[in-house]
Structure formats: C-alpha cells, structure tokens
Amino acid sequence: MSTADRKTENAVAGQTRTNLDMAGLSELHVTIDKRVQSIRDGHADWLCGKGCDSCCRRLAEIPQLTAAEWHLLQEGLAALPAESLWEIGRRMAALAGSRPVVCPLLDRSTGACPVYHHRPVACRTYGFYRQRDLGLFCSDIENLAATGALDTVVWGNHDVVDRRLAAMGESRPLTEWFADWPGKGRGD
Ligand code: SF4
Numbered sequence: 797m798s799t800a801d802r803k804t805e806n807a808v809a810g811q812t813r814t815n816l817d818m819a820g821l822s823e824l825h826v827t828i829d830k831r832v833q834s835i836r837d838g839h840a841d842w843l844c845g846k847g848c849d850s851c852c853r854r855l856a857e858i859p860q861l862t863a864a865e866w867h868l869l870q871e872g873l874a875a876l877p878a879e880s881l882w883e884i885g886r887r888m889a890a891l892a893g894s895r896p897v898v899c900p901l902l903d904r905s906t907g908a909c910p911v912y913h914h915r916p917v918a919c920r921t922y923g924f925y926r927q928r929d930l931g932l933f934c935s936d937i938e939n940l941a942a943t944g945a946l947d948t949v950v951w952g953n954h955d956v957v958d959r960r961l962a963a964m965g966e967s968r969p970l971t972e973w974f975a976d977w978p979g980k981g982r983g984d
C-alpha cells in the first residue's frame with residue numbers, strides 16, 4: 797500500500813471513529829480497571845498475569861466485539877509486523893467450527909497477547925468478574941475459590957458490563973470484523 801493510500805485509509809478510519817462510542821468504551825475500561833485493581837490490591841498473588849494464557853487457549857466461542865472494541869483492536873493490529881498479521885489471518889481462516897477456540901491473536905510462543913492494550917472488553921474482565929452464579933474465570937481460580945480463599949473478593953458484575961456494551965450497538969464475531977478490514981491486506 798502506498799503512503800497516500802495509507803493516509804486515505806487512516807483518514808477514513810479516523811472519520812468513522814468519531815461516529816463510534818469510543819468515549820463510552822474508555823469509560824467502561826476505567827470501570828473495569830478499577831474493579832480489577834481493587835481485587836489485585838486485596839490479593840497481591842492474584843493468579844492472572846502476563847504470559848498466563850490458558851484462558852486465551854480455551855475460548856468458548858469466537859470473540860464478539862462491538863464496533864468500538866473493533867476500532868480499538870484494529871489499531872493494535874495495524875501496529876503489528878506484516879508477518880504477524882499474515883499468521884493471524886491464517887489462523888482466523890482456520891477457525892471455523894473448532895472448539896474450544898484458541899484466540900487467533902495469541903502469540904503462542906510467549907503466551908502473550910500482542911494487542912494487550914487494545915484487547916476486547918471480555919479479555920479485560922475475565923478472571924475478575926461473575927455473571928449471576930457463573931464465575932468468569934479459569935479452573936485454577938475456580939479451585940482456589942472452592943477453598944474459601946477468595947471469599948472476601950468483591951467480583952465485578954458482568955451483567956452491567958454487557959448492558960453497557962449492548963448500549964454501544966451490535967456486536968460481530970472477530971473473524972467477520974477482520975475479514976472486512978482493509979488493513980489485513982498488509983499481511984498478504
Ligand atoms: S483467568 Fe486463569 S488462565 Fe486466565 S489469566 Fe487468569 S489465572 Fe490465567
């Protein structure tokens with residue numbers, strides 16, 4: 797892609813971005829970050845940490861993203877090297893029907909998320925939230941909770957998060973957003 801083409805693409809993306817509820821998404825991030833920090837403050841040895849990727853390797857379904865989440869995520873994707881983008885595109889295409897889903901964005905060699913600061917809301921809440929009687933966390937946290945060691949934790953309420961996301965508009969699977977994204981061509 798030429799520099800002029802890239803400038804045009806960025807301008808269009810920026811124009812679209814102003815029509816999105818990016819402020820609502822930022823506010824939601826702040827709410828989630830506060831809840832996560834509060835839990836971490838009470839449990840310095842909280843299990844979730846960099847390189848702990850079991851949950852990224854066992855997604856129940858292909859992640860669903862609002863338009864605002866996708867616009868943030870695509871900024872992270874756009875900053876990746878072309879070869880990483882190519883590999884992500886290859887994994888996206890191979891995802892159909894496989895369960896559990898290994899996140900196609902995950903760096904499998906390091907266990908790190910390459911778009912950590914741009915990741916979707918579900919990735920930010922996992923490990924720290926509950927939805928009614930269901931804990932949104934892995935079996936390691938579940939086992940710890942069963943011992944009573946986490947009885948003092950004030951979990952986040954994911955119903956509230958879902959309502960705020962729903963107010964931002966329709967969600968689509970990550971694979972669909974990616975398929976429609978002009979920037980993915982850089983990895984071809
Ligand atoms: S939810 Fe479990 S697997 Fe995921 S980061 Fe936290 S401790 Fe690791």
Ligand code: SF4
Binds near residue numbers: 903911
């Ligand atoms: S986007 Fe990042 S944090 Fe979320 S599932 Fe994929 S690799 Fe994990």
